[in-house]
Amino acid sequence: MFAVLSDIHSNLEALTAVLNDIKKRGIKTIYCLGDVVGYGPNPRECLDLMIERSRWCVLGNHDYAVFYEPTNFNYGAEQASFWTRDVLEAEENKELGDRRWTFLGELPMRRTLEADIGAGSAVIDFIHASPRRPINEYIFPDDVYTNPMKVRLLFERIEHICFVGHTHMPGVFLDEPDFYPPDELGGSYPIIDEEKAIINIGSVGQPRDKDNRASYVYVNDNRVHFVRVEYDFETTMKKIYQIEQLDNFHADRLREGR
Numbered sequence: 001m002f003a004v005l006s007d008i009h010s011n012l013e014a015l016t017a018v019l020n021d022i023k024k025r026g027i028k029t030i031y032c033l034g035d036v037v038g039y040g041p042n043p044r045e046c047l048d049l050m051i052e053r054s055r056w057c058v059l060g061n062h063d064y065a066v067f068y069e070p071t072n073f074n075y076g077a078e079q080a081s082f083w084t085r086d087v088l089e090a091e092e093n094k095e096l097g098d099r100r101w102t103f104l105g106e107l108p109m110r111r112t113l114e115a116d117i118g119a120g121s122a123v124i125d126f127i128h129a130s131p132r133r134p135i136n137e138y139i140f141p142d143d144v145y146t147n148p149m150k151v152r153l154l155f156e157r158i159e160h161i162c163f164v165g166h167t168h169m170p171g172v173f174l175d176e177p178d179f180y181p182p183d184e185l186g187g188s189y190p191i192i193d194e195e196k197a198i199i200n201i202g203s204v205g206q207p208r209d210k211d212n213r214a215s216y217v218y219v220n221d222n223r224v225h226f227v228r229v230e231y232d233f234e235t236t237m238k239k240i241y242q243i244e245q246l247d248n249f250h251a252d253r254l255r256e257g258r
Contacts, residue, residue, distance in 0.1 A: 001026075002115075003218040004201050006033035006128070006165025008050070009062065010040030010084065011205030011254075014214040015049055017231035018204050027218055033165040033201065034060025034107065034128035038077065039250045040205055041239035043084045044091065047100045059107035060128040060165070061136045067104045071136065076247030083245035109134040115219075122191050122222075123159045129166040131157035131198070138167050139198065141179040151177035155196055162198045163217075169209045170202030170217075170226055181209070182226035189224045199224055206250070212257035 003022045008015050022030065032054045037043040039062070050057055065073060065081040066088070073081065091097035111126040130137035131154050143151050155175040171181040172189045175196050180189075189199065202215025209215075213228035233254040240251035 001218065001220045002029035002031060002055075003027045003216060004031050004033065004126070004163050005054075005204050005216045006163075006201050007035040007060070007168055007203035007205060008032075008040075008046050009035055009038050009203070009205035010043040010046050011214075011236050012040075012042035012045045012049075013233065013236045014205045014229075014231045015046050017229045018214050018216050019049065019053060021227065021229045022216075022218070025218065030054045031111070031113075031126055031163075032057035033126060033163060034058050035062045035165065036060070037066050037084050037104075038062025039080050039246070040236065041243055041246065043087055044096075044100065046205075047088075047103060048096075051099060051103050056111055056126075057103075057107055058111055058126055058128055059109050059135060063104055063107055064135055067101070076249060079245050079247065080250065083243065122161050125158055125162040127162060127164050129164060130154055131162055136166075139164060139173065139200070140167055141169060141171060141181070144173065144177040144179045148177050151175070154198065158196060158198065160196060161191060164198060164200050165203065167200060167208070168203035168206055168215075170200050170215050172224075173198040173200070185226075187226050189226075191219075191222045191224065202226070206254065207257040208253075210257050212255060 030053050036046050036050050066084045070078040070081045113124045115122050127134045130139050173179050201217040204214045213230050218225050237251040240246045
């Protein structure tokens with residue numbers, strides 16, 4: 001049994017609530033799909049928690065932006081990346097600072113796991129964005145209607161199951177192509193030997209599916225379970241409002257889940 005998190009975005013309140021939920025379920029193995037930082041007010045604390053608690057993490061576009069340079073970011077996201085970098089560089093404890101920068105600098109773009117899932121085994125890819133462009137290609141639910149060839153080409157890049165984040169919108173893509181939000185699946189998806197799936201796990205720290213609760217998944221036996229967790233977003237919002245370099249929009253959207 002393991003949990004998969006993504007798009008924490010320096011939201012300590014959301015991450016803490018999710019980690020507490022994972023602990024209550026007795027889950028000890030955690031994988032992260034990146035974007036630990038960006039947008040939010042607590043990059044140091046979120047990095048420390050992921051360094052301590054995750055088995056591994058892959059590189060997200062905001063992690064890349066902080067370590068290298070923002071690419072194709074809007075103004076608010078770009079400014080948040082620069083502010084995050086300043087915060088990390090201002091760390092007075094050299095050991096802590098070095099550990100965070102080393103973590104960011106060594107993040108791979110892709111991880112693959114061959115897992116025993118109860119009834120059989122599964123080959124599972126862990127990627128931030130897409131199998132074709134792991135850091136910054138969006139796979140939107142509407143793509144199954146507006147760009148089905150794109151979705152089919154993405155499925156050619158995976159062997160079985162692929163976990164992604166990036167859009168902050170949870171659900172399951174199948175190679176028909178089709179997309180199923182968690183509600184239509186009854187909250188879980190069965191991993192089947194013959195069926196490929198790209199599974200978006202949603203966002204811990206900045207949900208965008210009109211549900212403001214933090215989102216993550218866990219895998220138990222042969223099922224992927226989608227979980228939503230309430231957290232104190234009002235506290236996170238207040239922190240963002242108090243930081244001049246962070247766009248207030250990134251606080252406002254937390255209440256509405258957009």
